[in-house]
Amino acid sequence: MARSALSGPGGREQGGETYTLDSRPGREPDMSADPQQAPTALTDDELRTLDAHWRAANYLSVGQIYLMGNPLLTEPLSPEHVKPRLLGHWGTSPGLNLVHTHLNRVIKARGQDALCIWGPGHGGPAVLANSWLEGSYSETYPDVSRDAAGMDRLFRQFSFPGGVPSHVAPETPGSIHEGGELGYSLAHAYGAALDNPDLLVACVIGDGEAETGPLAASWHSNKFLDPVHDGAVLPILHLNGYKIANPTVLSRIPEHELDELLRGYGHSPIHVTGDDPMTVHRAMAAAMDDALDRIGFLQRSAREDGVSERSHWPVIVLRTPKGWTGPAEVDGLPVEGTWRSHQVPLSAVRDNPEHLRQLEAWLRSYKPRELFDEHGRPREQVLACVPEGARRLGSTPHANGGLLLRELPLPPLDRYAVPVDKPGATLHEPTRVLSDLLEHVMHATHGRRDFRIVGPDETASNRLQAVFDASGKAWQAQTLPVDEHLDRHGRVMEILSEHTCQGWLEGYLLTGRHGLFSCYEAFVHIVDSMVNQHIKWLRVTRRLPWRAPIASLNYLLTSHVWRQDHNGFSHQDPGFIDHVLNKSPEVVRVYLPPDANTLLSVADHVLRSRDYVNVVVAGKQPCFDWLSMEQAKVHCARGAGIWDWAGTENGEREPDVVLACAGDVPTQEVLAAAQLLRVHLPELSVRVVNVVDLARLLPAEEHPHGMPDAEYDALFTRDKQVIFAYHGYPWLIHRLAYRRAGHHNLHVRGYKEIGTTTTPFDMIVRNDLDRYRLVMDVIDRVPGLAVRAAVLRQRMEDTRLRHHAWIREYGTDLPEVADWTWDG
Amino acid sequence: MARSALSGPGGREQGGETYTLDSRPGREPDMSADPQQAPTALTDDELRTLDAHWRAANYLSVGQIYLMGNPLLTEPLSPEHVKPRLLGHWGTSPGLNLVHTHLNRVIKARGQDALCIWGPGHGGPAVLANSWLEGSYSETYPDVSRDAAGMDRLFRQFSFPGGVPSHVAPETPGSIHEGGELGYSLAHAYGAALDNPDLLVACVIGDGEAETGPLAASWHSNKFLDPVHDGAVLPILHLNGYKIANPTVLSRIPEHELDELLRGYGHSPIHVTGDDPMTVHRAMAAAMDDALDRIGFLQRSAREDGVSERSHWPVIVLRTPKGWTGPAEVDGLPVEGTWRSHQVPLSAVRDNPEHLRQLEAWLRSYKPRELFDEHGRPREQVLACVPEGARRLGSTPHANGGLLLRELPLPPLDRYAVPVDKPGATLHEPTRVLSDLLEHVMHATHGRRDFRIVGPDETASNRLQAVFDASGKAWQAQTLPVDEHLDRHGRVMEILSEHTCQGWLEGYLLTGRHGLFSCYEAFVHIVDSMVNQHIKWLRVTRRLPWRAPIASLNYLLTSHVWRQDHNGFSHQDPGFIDHVLNKSPEVVRVYLPPDANTLLSVADHVLRSRDYVNVVVAGKQPCFDWLSMEQAKVHCARGAGIWDWAGTENGEREPDVVLACAGDVPTQEVLAAAQLLRVHLPELSVRVVNVVDLARLLPAEEHPHGMPDAEYDALFTRDKQVIFAYHGYPWLIHRLAYRRAGHHNLHVRGYKEIGTTTTPFDMIVRNDLDRYRLVMDVIDRVPGLAVRAAVLRQRMEDTRLRHHAWIREYGTDLPEVADWTWDG
Structure with missing residues (x-):
């Protein structure tokens, strides 16, 4: 390879653009330094120890991908030492090993608490190798000991049946970030750094990942990082030049253009470029010191000198070859430094003697005897750079956040409850009521700083603005006198990126804190794929005894499908519920509180819970209060129950029909229908069932909250008609209840994709979820009613027809709808 | 307001950073010009006509939000003229009106074909106003005539029951971009510009939208735009400073930092800043001319002079107040220039006389009598800047792409079919077989350039590399000798951003071309929310007679859930099928071809189809060939059918059990199970049913492809046990079939969220989808077998137990599984 060995002003296209802080007048002082001119004073010995550590990690990475025997190469490599199926990714591993080695050095030298997010998750072998070298791995998994036997296990288990995944994963000590789906590393890093003032969060971003939308958006997180209360994020953009089969965009634009991009993101770039190991070690050590010096300076400026101007944090741009130190050529084609080293540079090794020979030469090129003693233990020189105890990246408690988690100070609910003497006599905006509770939590965590609310610019729109009495909105960019609630130290976080919100919150929760994501219901689909990964993460961690439970990821979905008067069809989608219910039942929970007090009860529950993804759907519009706080607690604990005050059954026989509901709008329509039936068909025995916790409809063997059949039958009967008004897509209820007795009597009304410009009630009518249609359903379904109630029908x-004409004339709902009240 | 009226070197923080092209040696010539020094030679008359057009559009925007009578203010405004419910968004409208006015001018002056993407979709009133002014609206909707009666309708229908949505929407002439969910404007713009060399695609990006991930990623689309064969994209970043309730990030970083960001994205920024209308008109006209001159220069350089260096296209940064020209203050609080003008600056106008007075003053401030004659027709001066005919932004055929659509040249399938003399005798990789067909299509569209393949760096990984024989991969950034298939004029597009891929393809299809999105199955969830919006768009356009049908959006999902040997749990998610099946049945189609020839047949069908979203799931791993091309065509046309050669029924009576399957891996397992049953329980009458088209399982009244009950019963029987092996989450099959007879006899095996590190077959075993488990299911379910077949069970x-132990020892599947063949 013929690259310039080291980036420095002399060797670069545009002199003076890097290794300098932004030195415009009035900004940070000029701390420019050319590490080639004034390198970090590494002795040759230190350099050799760093290289030894790096070589050891590289050796162990290759070993994991290829070997199932002969781990120390004590005998010549033969086919049976090689795994029959070669799985894993070599390409990114040497770069990650380099970063880990140099992080070790500065952590140890400076006594720095640090966490690293490994964005190129395909580099599983690298992170596992480092964790084993530093001893964290064997402490977590004693059967994988730090000796030859353990090394053999380390190798064999990698991407092997019954072993560990090939990506950085929940099983990996020191990790809070699943590799695989790309794009979330930097947002996770920021989430981890929030309210951890002493923590350095390094974040390796692959140049493939850098092309994704979520990653591109998350660079601007630096406008939300408080240098006083938050820790530092050090992005390390690793340009190894290739994805699976293509060059990467950022590696193929001129360096001055990349610098402009990074400066435009608000960062000061530091470049390290090369392919000669010793030169790169020296440059990387200098860059790390430079970056940490700058970070220290910015933090001291903010914390000690009260500087309030936004900090321009350093970013390291590391340009090293993909598959560095791997086979240069295989079968006559270049491999090192190209996309061909992305996965397994040498394939079919068992059957190809030349490949076997190349593999052995490759492994021996790291000189394993220099690195490991005859028992397979890493030699002293290899471990010289490794920090101690919890400072080790594989042992930091921040990566096992449950260890640091404290109970959230939640107040007695009665203090925030709305008084309900009788059902339906008053109206409240549920999310506004919740807002007062959240204000309390925000206030009570003022000193601890372990609770945050995130949302895409919708906290106020979703009626949660009371929280601003306890905390402003995090903001480090320019402010103007007209601004409200912006606060350099705020713990409400708003950016118009659901991805960034989700990433921040995940990082925050995974490092042992609490939070809430408030989002428009329709647009939470933007993070479908992210929540998939988080649920998978929780699914796996629940089986790892060493992983302590973390606070649940709580969604408050409001501005929901039934109230899109402003926004219409494009804002209507209740399918996030369906999406999460496809996932591991032990992790996912869905709640549809029908009024303000039930929302309080649900919120209290989800904020106390651990290791779940809780989806809470609640309206922000005025909604009738149905239950007192006492009733709400009981109802929510039950998850589904009969509202006897709303029905007409007398307890002597089964009802003639069950009207079931889940969601605030469906509940209102079912009650209005029940009222119509009570007035017009007083002899009909009607039961009203409300469902708050959707998983209760599932069989007990399918979900921890699932009801036993006997309980389901007691609620819904085994053979009566059930008319179910549901918040979302109607077939979800069938998917949950298809195994129940009398499923053929279950008729569900819900949302269908037929939105257009309407009033709120017309939207309900067009979806056949309205009170009038529900009454007609009862008449159509209950045996014997069709003739008797033909006039009512x-x-x-x-x-309904009058309503249709009325709204087109006047633009508002029929008075009898708009002014309807419950007269129970 | 006290802003600097106009951006120019004198008034800016960093002199000389804007109004200049990147003038580094060897790049484009210095075309720097300060429009204040050397403004476009607009006469005062021209300036006044532009302002008149802008004021008229502003007047019409306000009128739509507020009025349902007295549209020309011929009488004093009274409460009954005002809508009872005030819905809509004013804040962004004046800025959009400004852009539209100035686009009109340059389109007319230069005879430029243009399309505009209105990113701030909340600006529905603005785009509707402009469309009405230029006459496009009345030509599309004759009842909304360009006179007082039509103006009255235009106002009343806006966000009113039975009317039009408040966002830019399918109903809006000239639009291909739904407003509402933000982030996709720029990718849509690039999609529209591809292979449209004479087209200018302007794209207004709101500063709120600019915070989203998808938007942030899509700036790099310029590395994929071919200046020879593609048109130009002119991004107009509109910084009005606020979102719903917060300032925007990009409006609160220093201008020099924003410039660096935009230059880092590869653009040359041109700034227009101000709040004095006349000054801004002059500056905007100069900026537009500057931008179009630069674009023309870059296009000529590439097309005539053969310049192959990547172009640095202009971007306009427009900084004007949010809610500009609206009420400066309301109830003592500043509104113009703040987030308070986001929606409706004056609320409750009917009940608040002061607000009513303010509204009237606001409307009259535009001097409607100068703008409209006594019949409500726009005066000549107002229309002076408006172009003619199809050059009008509301009338361009590019925004009604079906008008431009040509049939795709598809070859006879037999040419690409794999020969199948008997089922299961050969193996092929289905996507590789498809690749040859796609290569033909790519080749046949070489001159027409109306077919593209997009994907996140997975075309080769998904075994589609044959297409590279017909077209390389689009790439304008640096190339190196080691690169393969990169091509400045290529029509395969790979960027590691599913969002950008989806946005490009949507823009391409909506402007009348064809394409295919090849994606890993798990990660297509990344675009869940985007496909929602596209499906909604198609749902609406199918009801608009003036919208011509467009080519379907076709997904090829491969690297699917059952073959994640490399990647494991994080790469397993078959839920995209569930996601799209929640959407409008008239739009969505899902296909699970079980082998190579069925994939060919399905691909042929979906590439010919119109106005659908087709999801095709197919494997890239070697797969048995089951059907000949002739059989495949018939089977796919039927969508679901009995494979009599695979079963043992003799036609004299109903089978004892039905083994059903959908998907390639489930099909293989069902056939292996059928083979085991044939050998070990030869007297059992087994029917094998394969389902290709999943919607066939739905009732006929629920989906156009739904089967009538009689047909379903004939396939699956009314009362026999049905063991169904399904590709995805098993409950989806129940959700589709719950209304069918014998639903309680339907037992579905599919994927559950329990992934771990395994071999391919172990993954199948762990999900109970394997042949052995299916045989056990038959024994457990079919009456009378439990005892008789206990030994077999x-x-x-x-x-299964042997398998478990074997893979943990050897890392590969049991030989009897790995070497299994069909011996039918």
């Missing part, structure tokens, strides 16, 4: 139909 | 169980 026609009146219902007429009202 | 135990053998099945034993094999």
Whole structure:
């Protein structure tokens, strides 16, 4: 390879653009330094220890991908030492090993608490190798000891049946970030750094990942990082030049353009470029010292000198070859430094003697005897750079956040409850009521700083603005006198990127804190794929005894499908519920509180819970209060129950029909329908069932919250007609309840994709979820009613038609709808 | 407001950073010009006509939000003229009106074909106003005539029951971009510009939208735009400073930092800043001319002079107040220039006389009598800047792409079919077989350039590399000798951003071309929210007679859930099928071809189809060939059918059990199970049913492809046990079939969220989808077998246990699994 060995002003296209802080007048002082001119004073010995550590990690990375025997190469490599199926990714591993080695050095030298997010998750072998070298791995998994037997296990288990995944994963000590799906590393890093003032969060970003939208957006997180209360994030953009089969965009634009991009993101770039190991070690050590010096300076400026101007944090741009130190050529084609080293540079090694020979030469090129003693233990020189105890990247408690988690100070709910003497006599905006509770939590965590609310610019729109009495909105960019609630130290975080919100919150929770994500219901689909990964993460961690439980990821979905008067069809989608219910039942929970007090009870529950993803759907519009706080607690604990005050059954026989509901709007329509039936068909015995916790509909063997059949039958009967008004896509209820008795009597009304410009009630009518349609359903379904109630049925139909004409004329709902009240 | 009226070197923080092209040696010539020094030679008359057009558009925007009578203010405004419910967004509208006015001018002056993407979709009133002014609206909707009666309708219908949505929407002439969910404007713009060399695609990006991930990623699209064969994209970043309730990030970083960001994205920024209309008009006209001159220069350089260096296209940064020209203050609080003008600056106008007075003053401030004659027709001066015919932004055929669509040249399938004399005798990689067909299509569209393949760096990984024989990969950034298939004029597009891929393809299809998105199955969830919006768009356009059908959006999902040997749990998610099946049945189609020839047949069908979203799931791993091309065509046309050669029924009576399957891996397992049953329980009458088109399982009244009950019963029987092996989450099959007879006899095996490190077959075993488990299911379910086949059942169980131990020892599947063949 013929690259310039080291980046420095002399060897670069645009002199003076890097190794300098932004030195415009009035900004940070000029701390420019050319590490080639004034390198970190590494002795040759130190350099050799760093290289030994790096070589050891590289050796162990290759070993994991290839070997299932002969781990120390004590005998010549033969086919049976090689795994029959070669799985894993070599390409990014040497770069990650380099970063880990140099992080070790500065952590140890400076006594720095640090966490690293490994964005190129395909580099599983690298992170596992380092964790084993530093001893963290064997402490977590004693059967994988730090000796020859353990090395053999380390190798064999990698991407092997019954072993560990090939990516950085929950099983990996020191990790809070699953590799695989790319794009979330930097947002995770920021989430981890928030409210951890002493923590350095390094974040390796692959140049493939850098092309994703979520990653591109998350660079601007630096406008939300408080240098006083938060720790530092050190992005390390690793340009190894290739993805699976293509060059990467950022590696193929001129360096001055990349610098402009990074400066435009608000960072000061530091470049390290090369392919000669010793030169790169020296440059990388200098860059790390430079970066940490700058970070220290910026933090001291903010903390000690009260500087309030936004900090321009350093970023390291590391340009080293993909698959560095691997086979230069295989079968006549270049491999090192190209996309061909992305996965397994040498394939079919068992059957190809030349490949076997190359593999052995490759492994021996790291000189394993220099690195490991005859028992397979890493030699002293290899471990010289490794920090001690919890400072080790594989042992930091921040990567096992449950260890650091404290109970959230939640107040007695009664203090925030709305008084309900009788059902339906008053109206409240549920999210506004919740807002007062959240204000308390925000206030009570003022000193501890372990609770945050995130959202895409919707906290106020979602009526949660009371929280601003306890905390402003995090903001480090320019402010103007007209601004409200912006606060350099705020713990409400708003950016118009659901991805960034989700990433921040995940990082925050995974490092042992609490939070809430408030989002428009329709647009939470933007993070479908992210929540997939988080649920998978929780699914796996629940089986790892060494992983302490973390606070649940709580969604408050509001501005929901039924109230899109402003926004219409494009803002209507209740399918996030369906999405999460496909996932591991032990992790996912869905709640549909029908009023303000039930929302309080649900919120209290989810904020106390651990290791779940809780989806809470609640309206922000005025909504009738149905239950007192006492009733709400009981109802929510039960998850689904009969509202006897709303029905007409007398307890002597089973009801004639069950009206079931889940969601605030469906509940209102079911109650209005029940009222119509009570007035017009007083002899009909009607039961009203409300479902708060959707998983209760599942069989007990399918979900921890699932009801036993006997309980389901007691609620819904085994053979009566059930008309179910549901918040979302109607077939979800069938998917949950298809195994139940009497499933053929279950008729679900819900949302269908037919939105257009309407009033709120017309939206309900068009989806056949309205009170009149529900009454007609009862008449159509309950045996014997069709003839007897034909007149009532026609009146219902007429009202719907009148409504249709009325709204087109006046633009508002029929007065009898708009002014409806419950007269129970 | 006290802002600097106009951006120019004198008034800016960093002199000389804007109004200049990147003038480094060897790059484009210095075309720097300060429009204040050397403004476009606009006469005062021209300036006044532009301002008149802008004021008219502003007037019409306000009128739509507020009025339902007295549209020309011929009488004093009274409460009954005002809508009872005030819905819509004013804040962004004046800025969009400014852009539209100035686009009109340059389109007319230069005879430029243009399309505009309105990113701030909340600016529905603005785009509707402009479309009405230029006459496009009345030509599309004759009842909304360009006179007082039409103006009254235009106002009343806006966000009113039975009317039009408040966002830019499918109903809006000239639009290919739904407003509402933000982030996709720039990718849509690039998609529209591809292979449209004479087209200018302007793209207004709101500063709120600019915070999203998808938007942030899509700036790099310029590395994929071919200046020879593609048109130009002119991004106009509109910094009005606020989102719903917060300032925007990009409006609160220093201008020099924003410039660095935009230059880092590869653009040359041109700034227009101000709040004095006349000054801004002059500056905007100069900026537009400057931008179009630069674009023309870059295009000529590439097309005539053969310059192959990547172009640095202009971007306009437009900084004007949010809610500009609206009420400066309301109830004592500043509104113009703040987030308070986001939606409706004056609320409750009917009940608040002061607000009513302010509204009237606001409307009259535009001097409607100068703008409209006594019949409500726009005066000549207002229309002076408006272009003619199809040059009008509301009338361009590019925004009604179906008008431009040509049939795709698809070859006879037999040419690409794999020969199948008997089922299961040969193996092929289905996507590789498809690749040859796609290569033909790519080749046949070489001159027409109306077919593209997009994907996140996975075309080769997904075995589609044959297409590279017909077209390389689009790439304008640096190339190195080691690169393969990169091509400045290529039509395969790979960037590691599913969002950008999806946005490009949507823009390409909506402007009348064809394409295919090849993606890993798990990660297509990244675009869940985007496909929602595209499906909604198609749902609406199918009801608009003036919208011509466009080519379907076709997904090829491969590297699917059952073959994640490399990647494991993080790469397993078959839920995209569930996601799209929640959407409008008239739009969505899902296909699970079980082998190579069925994939060919499905691909041929979806590439010919219109106005659908087709999801095709197919493997890239070697797969048995089951059907000949002739059989495949018939089977795919039927969508689901009995494979009599695989079963043992003799036609004299109903089978004892039905083994059903959908998906390539489930099909293989069902056939292996059928083979085991044939050998070990020869007297059992087994039917094998394969489902290709998943919607066939739905009732006929629920989906256009749904089967009538009689047909379903004929396939699956009314009362026999049905063991269904399904590709994805098993409950999806129940959700589709719950209304069918014998639903309680339907037992589905599929994927559950329990992934771990395994071999391919172990993954199948762990999900109970394997042949042995299916045989056990038959024994457990079919009456009378439990005792008779107890020995067989135990053998099945034993094999599964042996398998478990074997893979942990050897890392590969049991030989009897790995070497299994169909011996039908």
